Amino acid sequence: MIEVKNLTKRYGSHLAVDNLSFTVEEGQIYGFLGPNGAGKSTTMNIMTGYLGATEGQVLMNGHDILKEPEKAKKCIGYLPELPPLYMEMTVSEYLQFAAELKKIPKNEIEKQIKDVIRLTMLEEVKERLIQNLSKGYRQRVGLAQAILGFPEIIILDEPTVGLDPKQIIEIRELIRSLAKNHTVILSSHILAEVREVCDHIMIIAEGKLVASDTPDNLENLMSGQGQIEIEARGNKAAVEELLKSVEGVASAEYQEETEGIVKVMITEKSQTEKNQTDKNQKDIRENLFFAFADRKIPLLTLKQNKSSLEEIFLELTQNGMRKVNGQKDNKEGKKS
Ligand code: ADP
Ligand code: MG
Numbered sequence: 015m016i017e018v019k020n021l022t023k024r025y026g027s028h029l030a031v032d033n034l035s036f037t038v039e040e041g042q043i044y045g046f047l048g049p050n051g052a053g054k055s056t057t058m059n060i061m062t063g064y065l066g067a068t069e070g071q072v073l074m075n076g077h078d079i080l081k082e083p084e085k086a087k088k089c090i091g092y093l094p095e096l097p098p099l100y101m102e103m104t105v106s107e108y109l110q111f112a113a114e115l116k117k118i119p120k121n122e123i124e125k126q127i128k129d130v131i132r133l134t135m136l137e138e139v140k141e142r143l144i145q146n147l148s149k150g151y152r153q154r155v156g157l158a159q160a161i162l163g164f165p166e167i168i169i170l171d172e173p174t175v176g177l178d179p180k181q182i183i184e185i186r187e188l189i190r191s192l193a194k195n196h197t198v199i200l201s202s203h204i205l206a207e208v209r210e211v212c213d214h215i216m217i218i219a220e221g222k223l224v225a226s227d228t229p230d231n232l233e234n235l236m237s238g239q240g241q242i243e244i245e246a247r248g249n250k251a252a253v254e255e256l257l258k259s260v261e262g263v264a265s266a267e268y269q270e271e272t273e274g275i276v277k278v279m280i281t282e283k284s285q286t287e288k289n290q291t292d293k294n295q296k297d298i299r300e301n302l303f304f305a306f307a308d309r310k311i312p313l314l315t316l317k318q319n320k321s322s323l324e325e326i327f328l329e330l331t332q333n334g335m336r337k338v339n340g341q342k343d344n345k346e347g348k349k350s
Contacts, residue, residue, distance in 0.1 A: 015039060016061065016167060016197075021070035023056050023221075030056045032221035034070070040166070043193045045212030046201035049331050053221040054201040055095045058171050061199075062092040074167065091165040093173060097156030101145035105136055105155055108144060112159045130158040133188060150181040157185070161192065168192055170200040174207060186211050205327050219331040233323055242280045242298065245315035246306060250276050253311065260305045262298035275314065 016038040023031040031053045038044055046054045059065035061072050063079040063086065072079040077086035100108055109130065113123045131140055134154040139147060144155060153173065160168055173189065174182045189211055192198055202208050208215055209229050217225040225232060246253055250268060253276045257266045262283050269277040282298050299316055306313040 015075060016199075017071075017073040018057075018061065019071045019073075021057065021060060021072065022068045023053070023060060023065070024068045030221055031060070031067075034218075034221065034223055036216060036223060036226060038167075038197060038199060040197050041193070042197060042213040043189065043211055044197070044199045044214045044216060045208035046199065046216050046218055047203070047205060047208045047327065048201075048218035049203055052203075052218045052331070054203075054218055055171055056221075057218070058092070058169055058199075058201060059094070062090055062094075062169055063087055064092075064094065088163075089166045091160035091163065091168045093156045093160040093168075093170045095171045095175075097152070097159065099144050099152060099155060102143065104143055105131075105140045105147075105158075108155065109158060109162065113162050116163045118163050126162055126164070130161050133161065133191075134158040135184065149176045150178060153177060153181075153185070157188070164196070167197045167199070170198065172201055172203070174202070182207075205324060209323055217327065217330050224330045225326070229323060232326055241319045242282060242302070243277070243315060243317045243319060244280060244302065244313060245275055245277050246311050246313050247275055248311040249274075252309070253278060256305055256309055256311065260298075260301050262296075262301055277315075 018034060018036050018038075021031055021034040022029070034053075034057060046057065048054050056065065060067045060070075061079065063072075063083050066080070072086075074086040074089045077089070079086045100111070103111065106127065109127045110123065113127060118126055131137055134157050136151070136154055136158060139151055144152060147155065153176065157170070157173065160170065170189070174185050177185060186207075189198055189200065193213075200208075200211070213228060215225070215227065215229055215232060216223055250271050254266070254268070257263055257278070257280070264281045264283045266281075267279045269279060271277070280298075280302075299318065302316060303313060
C-alpha cells in the first residue's frame with residue numbers, strides 16, 4: 015500500500031504539487047490523469063524518491079521514502095518520463111547493470127533478465143546497442159528495467175508516449191498482465207488510455223487531486239448532475255409552475271413552445287447537494303414522471319443527457335477544484 019500525505023512541491027514560487035493526499039491499495043491499476051504540466055511527473059518523482067518534496071510524506075508499505083529509502087525503494091519499480099538508459103550498452107548489459115543496482119541476488123539475475131526480456135518482447139534486440147533502438151524498443155527497455163526484481167509496485171510515467179498504435183496495444187497488454195501480480199500506477203494525459211487500462215482514475219489538475227474513483231463511478235456520479243430534457247403537452251406557465259415543486263430540480267431552461275408542446279432542459283441538483291438532504295433520493299426522472307401525471311400534463315419526452323468521461327475530464331481540469339466524490343477537500347482545515 016502507498017500512502018501519500020499532504021504532498022507539496024514548489025519550484026521557486028511555482029506550486030507544481032499542491033497538498034496532494036491519496037492512498038493506493040494493492041493489486042489494481044491506478045491512472046494519474048491530467049493535462050501536461052498538471053504535476054504528474056513531479057508527483058511520481060517524489061513518490062519514488064527521485065525528488066524531494068517541499069512538504070508532505072510518502073509511505074511505501076509503511077516505509078518512509080526519505081527515512082528508509084532502501085526498504086521503500088525495494089517495493090517499487092519505476093519507469094521515469096526519460097528513462098536513464100545507457101546508450102552505449104547493449105540491452106542485456108544494461109539489464110545486468112540495472113539488476114546489480116537493484117541488488118537482486120546474484121543467483122537470480124540471469125533468470126530474471128530472461129523473464130523480463132520475454133515479458134517485454136525484447137528477445138530479438140537483446141544484443142543490440144540501446145542507441146540503435148527505436149523509441150518503442152527503448153521504452154520497452156525502460157519498462158524491463160522497471161519490472162526487474164518484480165517489485166510489488168510498478169510506477170510508469172506516460173509509458174506509451176511516442177509509441178505507434180501497435181506498440182501501444184502491446185504495452186497495454188503487458189501492463190494488464192503485470193497487474194495480476196503487481197500494483198501498477200501509470201500516468202497519462204490521454205483519457206481513453208486511462209479508461210481502457212485502469213481500475214481507478216485519479217484526475218490531477220494544477221497540482222491538485224480533483225477526482226478519484228473508478229471510471230464507472232466517475233461517469234455515474236457526474237451524470238447525477240447532468241441534464242434532463244423533457245417535452246410536455248401543455249402551456250409554459252403550467253409547466254413552469256409544476257417544475258418549481260419537483261424535488262431535485264436545480265433549474266429549468268425553457269427552450270421552445272411549438273404547437274402546444276413545451277420543451278425544457280432541466281439541470282439536476284448536484285450529487286453532494288442531494289446527499290446532504292436525503293441519501294435515498296429517487297431518480298429525478300421518477301419525480302418528474304409522477305408530478306406530470308398528477309397534474310395530467312402528458313410528458314412526451316424524458317431523456318437524461320449523461321456526461322461522458324471526456325466532458326468530466328475537461329470540466330474538472332478546466333474548473334480546478336470541483337469535488338466529484340466524497341474525497342476530502344485537500345485544503346480543509348488548512349491554510350494554503
Ligand atoms: P506533468 O508530468 O503532469 O506534465 P510536471 O510534473 O512535469 O507535469 O510539471 C508540473 C509543473 O511543474 C509544470 O508547470 C512544470 O513546468 C513545472 N516544473 C516541472 N519540473 C520543473 C523544474 N525542474 N523546475 C521548474 N519547474 C518545473
Ligand atoms: Mg510528465
